[in-house]
Amino acid sequence: MPTAVDIAHLPGEGGIGTAVRNTLGWMRHGIDHLAAQHRRYGPVYRSVFAGYQVVCVADPDMVLSIARDEQTWSTSLAWLTFFQGIDPKINAAKVDSPLFLDFKAHRDARKVFQPAFGHAATASYFEAATSIYTEAIERWVERGQVSFKDDIRSLMMKVSTRIFLGVDDEAEKFERALIDYWEGPLSLTRSPLLSPAWRRSIRGHRTLCEMLRSRIAARRASGGEDLFSRLCAKSQEPETLVDDDGLVRLMIGIKSAAFATTSSGLTSMAYLLATYPEWQERLREEALALSKGRINYEESGKLEVTSRVWKETMRLYPVAPYTARRALHDTQLGQWRIPAGTFVMGMISVAMQDETLWSNPRSFDPDRFTEARAEDKKHKAAFLPFGIGSHTCTGMHLANAEVKAFWHAMLTRCRFSLVRESKARHTYMPAGIVSGDVQLRIERL
Numbered sequence: 126m127p128t129a130v131d132i133a134h135l136p137g138e139g140g141i142g143t144a145v146r147n148t149l150g151w152m153r154h155g156i157d158h159l160a161a162q163h164r165r166y167g168p169v170y171r172s173v174f175a176g177y178q179v180v181c182v183a184d185p186d187m188v189l190s191i192a193r194d195e196q197t198w199s200t201s202l203a204w205l206t207f208f209q210g211i212d213p214k215i216n217a218a219k220v221d222s223p224l225f226l227d228f229k230a231h232r233d234a235r236k237v238f239q240p241a242f243g244h245a246a247t248a249s250y251f252e253a254a255t256s257i258y259t260e261a262i263e264r265w266v267e268r269g270q271v272s273f274k275d276d277i278r279s280l281m282m283k284v285s286t287r288i289f290l291g292v293d294d295e296a297e298k299f300e301r302a303l304i305d306y307w308e309g310p311l312s313l314t315r316s317p318l319l320s321p322a323w324r325r326s327i328r329g330h331r332t333l334c335e336m337l338r339s340r341i342a343a344r345r346a347s348g349g350e351d352l353f354s355r356l357c358a359k360s361q362e363p364e365t366l367v368d369d370d371g372l373v374r375l376m377i378g379i380k381s382a383a384f385a386t387t388s389s390g391l392t393s394m395a396y397l398l399a400t401y402p403e404w405q406e407r408l409r410e411e412a413l414a415l416s417k418g419r420i421n422y423e424e425s426g427k428l429e430v431t432s433r434v435w436k437e438t439m440r441l442y443p444v445a446p447y448t449a450r451r452a453l454h455d456t457q458l459g460q461w462r463i464p465a466g467t468f469v470m471g472m473i474s475v476a477m478q479d480e481t482l483w484s485n486p487r488s489f490d491p492d493r494f495t496e497a498r499a500e501d502k503k504h505k506a507a508f509l510p511f512g513i514g515s516h517t518c519t520g521m522h523l524a525n526a527e528v529k530a531f532w533h534a535m536l537t538r539c540r541f542s543l544v545r546e547s548k549a550r551h552t553y554m555p556a557g558i559v560s561g562d563v564q565l566r567i568e569r570l
Contacts, residue, residue, distance in 0.1 A: 134462065138173075139178060147174055176314065180463065188448070188473060191448065192450075192471055195515065196453070210315055234375060238519065239519060242523060247526055255419055259419070261280050270544065281388035281527075285383055290352070291351030302329040302336070307555055334374075357372065383520055433492065440483075440501075449469075474557070544564035
């Protein structure tokens with residue numbers, strides 16, 4: 126286990142046994158495991174995750190202060206903890222993945238990619254995604270059944286490869302490389318000799334670099350509407366000049382952040398809509414009232430009930446468990462002293478089921494997001510599925526648009542139910558997702 130600062134004065138537990146038990150607890154029992162730890166140890170406690178000593182913070186006020194105070198907490202140092210060693214040049218570029226940057230360098234990175242997530246760009250991505258959804262859903266309807274968890278991940282990888290990279294023929298290769306890259310940081314050891322997962326992670330990252338770098342020159346020469354082409358053009362402007370290595374790492378960071386997140390949320394939402402058919406009908410009525418055919422990005426904003434169910438899905442089955450930070454200097458969290466260098470996780474997933482903020486927090490109740498109830502507005506840390514502060518997910522509007530495009534296409538074509546009814550649990554694999562394969566029986570309208 127890596128050398129860590131002394132946090133033995135905090136409640137909680139440590140050691141190799143805790144590392145294994147806690148990592149498996151996160152993966153197999155998700156939010157239930159995290160909530161149980163919070164009840165046992167209180168709002169601030171120590172634990173071990175993926176081989177690293179961490180401090181978990183579940184108090185909403187503390188989570189908010191950690192996310193906003195950039196003078197005390199570093200996002201860069203936290204995420205480098207997991208990914209350092211996969212890319213030997215990870216600190217060399219002037220602009221890199223936004224996860225690995227703080228302060229001015231982070232702002233400079235966002236200047237490069239924010240225009241590629243603007244309104245016009247997102248509208249074009251919406252159109253491209255809708256075409257792919259329609260074709261896939263028609264195949265599912267013809268079959269009358271779909272293994273949703275597997276098929277939606279492959280489908281969303283195809284969508285992201287098209288709108289992010291402008292290609293259709295290498296989605297499986299990108300998917301395999303991203304899976305390998307992301308699974309490595311969950312290893313209990315970072316030794317290539319001892320950990321096959323860490324070796325695959327290094328190999329997956331190398332593959333991603335090669336696939337992206339080989340396309341830069343052509344994209345700069347010919348352009349395109351996909352995100353990578355937009356970044357290649359933007360990176361050559363004097364105010365945002367980025368070298369090829371920095372551009373590749375920036376793109377890997379963006380694509381990694383999108384990998385398995387939207388598809389995980391869609392899987393959990395499919396499970397809920399199949400489990401609560403009355404809500405499936407409400408969404409279908411809304412979708413059909415808007416249009417029986419394709420809709421555009423502007424029209425998708427009218428799918429208010431769909432938006433509420435999506436928010437409730439992310440609250441009950443959060444995709445991201447925490448905001449990661451490292452303390453830049455000694456500080457206090459309430460009565461607890463936090464030494465410089467401490468890895469801290471602000472548990473946004475726990476706050477999203479806090480009984481003081483949400484009524485009947487374990488129940489499925491999308492109407493809690495109506496203007497009349499607005500439970501998500503009770504506290505600024507109550508509902509943070511896309512993070513908060515300067516590191517808020519830039520792609521959240523695109524993710525929300527993709528979800529609305531998918532469900533409009535799906536609900537206007539078919540009804541669906543679970544092949545086998547089950548009481549699913551929340552898991553982290555590594556993104557938060559409902560357990561089980563979510564096999565759906567599909568009936569054409």
